Amino acid sequence: MRHVAALAGVGTKTVSRVVNGEPNVSEATIERVRHAIERLHYQPNLDAANLKRANGRTLTLGFLVGNLADPFSAAVLRAIEEKAWERKTAVISASHDYNPERELQIIKNFVGRRVDGIILRPANGRHSFRALEAAQGIPVVFLGALPSGAPADAVTTDNAAGAAQAADHLLRLGHRRTAYCGAVAASAGDVAAEERYLGFMEKLGQAGIAARDIPVLQNLQDAETARNEIAQLIQSGPRPTAIFTAGSAGTAGAIKALRENGANNSIALVGFDDFPLADLVDPGITVIAQDVEGIGRIAAETLFARVDGFSGEPATHLIPATLKERGSGEIRSRSASRRPYVSAGIS
Amino acid sequence: MRHVAALAGVGTKTVSRVVNGEPNVSEATIERVRHAIERLHYQPNLDAANLKRANGRTLTLGFLVGNLADPFSAAVLRAIEEKAWERKTAVISASHDYNPERELQIIKNFVGRRVDGIILRPANGRHSFRALEAAQGIPVVFLGALPSGAPADAVTTDNAAGAAQAADHLLRLGHRRTAYCGAVAASAGDVAAEERYLGFMEKLGQAGIAARDIPVLQNLQDAETARNEIAQLIQSGPRPTAIFTAGSAGTAGAIKALRENGANNSIALVGFDDFPLADLVDPGITVIAQDVEGIGRIAAETLFARVDGFSGEPATHLIPATLKERGSGEIRSRSASRRPYVSAGIS
DNA sequence: CTGAAAGCGCTTACAG
């Protein structure tokens, strides 16, 4: 900046005025300064500017998730950046790899960089207060439901409603014996599993289906396990007429198990979470899709509101999920009782 | 820092020494300063530190691609960050949306933030010099092949070798009539298409197959177009015994077209670019997989070498692709001549 | 409309 000022024959303050578009500079001066900037390829140093600036903003956000490469995280990041660049705000992203230690270290690094805010998918939802403490008062928006009582904003898919939607859909097609594949209780502070389970079961209960008639497969850590467990379920005992998988690993396993048992066109399948190319399988896979773009957008908006000084009570924003019919979920129950089912949500 | 110094009863320089782990501070003093830091929750301001620091590093990298949400970009970003955080370096990421204007604006923003280096997948490879100019001497590593003559480091998949590998694989299985689905010439400065085409054709040529015997389907912008064109190819005229798709949209289209024509178990399919759940389709899809993690890692290493002062000639790093056999590519040609084919690469 | 002085939170180059 010194050089620009010298070349233009003005004071540094005047250069600053031109760079920031402040008023009270004559056209002629502006012109001279512009030329000097051009000639010197001058780019103002944002960090230096922010050091003294009144509001102390760095125009930088931190985004921290378990693994940036997973489709959910990548899509959310994309939506956040869209919003952020509108405000000339950059997004620093990082993966904590589900390691709480690493998570805290990165948050501290964010604080050292004086980011204006942090969007965080915590390694462990139960420890959200540790993250908040590490953030030192910098606004944090959590991705995913928070244990009740956490004094922070959160944005999450409406898991209960989404699972209920799947249950309702299957009920309408006559399914009264649907297997539930997924965890039924919160673990590592991730309450999503529990919410999905309860939402699903409640809807079935409203239709008069007892929990004991619902086979439940838990502990489906990966697709391979899911495939084996589901295959076993199909081969032994009374067959379910439909399967609901509460997570994508389960869905992948179910697809294989059904096909290998020649049941992909006879047993219905609905999975929670959409995945690319779900329509390439035969039949296409019906899913409850999270509004990933919406989650990112709302998270960014919520965060920027805090950055701009909003000081209302922390709130959890529920983002609706959507049923995407692709075929696998529209298979009717062959043993359907002809008694028509009317959705509890609509009746 | 002032407050810490006051509370510890030392000068700010001593606090600085403790924070940076510099020598020549007595244990007792270190202890006092540590306590003060704890009590005040002091986090040094990285930006302020970098302002005066000798090497001028900001410990920040810029990563700019077309769309961060696509699997390739997300996986590369993940690998870059892994390397970066080892050096306490943060990664700012952004999507230029294939808009060259936006690309330049974001690069300028990176420069304003004084990033130590930039990893860029350009909107248009032909304009790489514009990007370099905007970067003002900050090291840039390009993702994807560069038009020859560009004075910059680049990291790219070995497209020609990868496509040749696919050709070789199909030849071994007796296929002498393989359809090529994909662009045959560079467009928008993306030379990958051309490289794949030439690599594929050269290998076929070595096996004595004339170019006129190879149906070529260009202009497959999206999966839907690909599906229609490939369906038509299969239904009319002499059937190919195998299909090679040079990009993922083509692969998705081919999967549908083959299945809808009942040919998924009779016509072989090999696609360039791996995709999640490629093993869920029946049969699993054989692909030439890019080493996305390797690309990100090498790009980061190349960039950090420049940041650390390496001043050798700019180089293009070719990363090998790998054939992943999953079934679709292992279907033999039914009209295979029994004359055994010996790979030109091995014989 | 314009610029000189002071200061943001640190590090550097010195002096003790």
Place this chain on the structure above:
DNA sequence: CTGAAAGCGCTTACAG
């Protein structure tokens, strides 16, 4: 082993 002074590249608060 320790600290006072100067300065990184900007903005703020003033004075003209």
